[in-house]
Amino acid sequence: MSRSASVVIAYLMYKKQFTYTEAVYHTRAQRPVIDPNDGFKVQLAQFAESLNLMR
Amino acid sequence: MVGFYLKYGFTHEGTLRHHIFDAGAFHNVVSYSLLANEWPDTKAALVAARELAAIKQQHEIANNDDDDDDDDDDDDDDNDDAEAYAKWAKYSGIVSAVNRITSSSFTIRAQPEPAKILDYLYLGDRVHASDPDMLRALGIDHVLNVAPMAVMTTRFFYSNVVYDEINMMDDTEFDILPHLPQALSFIDKCAPESDEHPPQHKVLVHCSAGVRRRTSHPAITWHATHTPTLTLTHR
Numbered sequence: 001m002s003r004s005a006s007v008v009i010a011y012l013m014y015k016k017q018f019t020y021t022e023a024v025y026h027t028r029a030q031r032p033v034i035d036p037n038d039g040f041k042v043q044l045a046q047f048a049e050s051l052n053l054m055r
Numbered sequence: 056m057v058g059f060y061l062k063y064g065f066t067h068e069g070t071l072r073h074h075i076f077d078a079g080a081f082h083n084v085v086s087y088s089l090l091a092n093e094w095p096d097t098k099a100a101l102v103a104a105r106e107l108a109a110i111k112q113q114h115e116i117a118n119n120d121d122d123d124d125d126d127d128d129d130d131d132d133d134n135d136d137a138e139a140y141a142k143w144a145k146y147s148g149i150v151s152a153v154n155r156i157t158s159s160s161f162t163i164r165a166q167p168e169p170a171k172i173l174d175y176l177y178l179g180d181r182v183h184a185s186d187p188d189m190l191r192a193l194g195i196d197h198v199l200n201v202a203p204m205a206v207m208t209t210r211f212f213y214s215n216v217v218y219d220e221i222n223m224m225d226d227t228e229f230d231i232l233p234h235l236p237q238a239l240s241f242i243d244k245c246a247p248e249s250d251e252h253p254p255q256h257k258v259l260v261h262c263s264a265g266v267r268r269r270t271s272h273p274a275i276t277w278h279a280t281h282t283p284t285l286t287l288t289h290r
Contacts, residue, residue, distance in 0.1 A: 002225045003201040003223045003224075003225050003262040004179070004199075004201050004202075004260045004262040005178060006231055007201055007231075007235070007242075007260050008172055008178045010235050010238070010239060011239050011243075012172070012173075014235075015239075015246065016173075026172070027170075027178065030171060030172055030178070031169075031172075031178050038227050039227030039228055039229065040227070043230070043231050043232050047235060
């Protein structure tokens with residue numbers, strides 16, 4: 001449950017301006033089995049940072 | 056409930072000591088699992104238990120003046136079995152579709168439907184992706200498959216569904232960032248004009264995994280990696 005969850009988390013950050021933590025908690029509240037792998041977590045954090053720079 | 060798991064063919068995999076911190080205290084997580092090839096036996100045992108409970112109940116109505124104490128104990132067990140059957144019967148289709156069901160003292164990890172993340176955005180697995188009737192019932196008309204190498208449901212599987220795929224590897228070294236624009240713009244095609252508008256389209260994002268071993272206790276993994284006190288207890 002890593003790849004699709006990571007895509008969904010990225011979308012929430014992009015569209016809903018969620019932080020990474022908010023996006024993860026929101027997703028997990030609906031589907032408890034998500035667990036982005038460590039490499040994806042780092043990349044999602046980078047993605048969140050780049051979104052912040054663009055705003 | 057622990058007795059139930061062992062009685063019906065679950066294997067005790069181990070105890071994760073102090074794995075959860077909740078309400079001011081550490082809790083152990085006890086993990087039990089059942090493999091798909093073990094399910095038929097478990098199901099047969101549950102069916103038998105339910106039938107036995109029904110027979111006993113009729114027998115007791117007929118012999119109401121038997122030894123009360125012993126009967127009470129039996130009743131409790133029978134009710135547990137009947138309830139357990141009702142609970143597990145629900146999962147029979149899912150167990151055959153995934154490799155294993157891992158259970159713990161907290162939850163059963165299999166979801167019959169994809170998770171609704173937003174009104175127009177669903178997150179699921181290959182079992183959900185391979186069920187066109189359910190997708191239609193949920194109003195899902197877009198599917199984004201991010202594990203096309205790992206599932207059978209690629210673009211030829213669907214009719215009347217807008218399909219896209221991105222070949223992502225579930226590997227810590229895999230670079231997901233270059234693929235996000237394609238993924239996010241595909242999802243965004245289903246976004247209504249504003250939050251007030253009902254969604255015209257709905258999208259399912261899925262990879263392959265439904266239930267898998269390393270995500271048996273994901274909520275806990277998250278706490279473990281993000282709460283300093285717990286990180287120490289884990290390493």
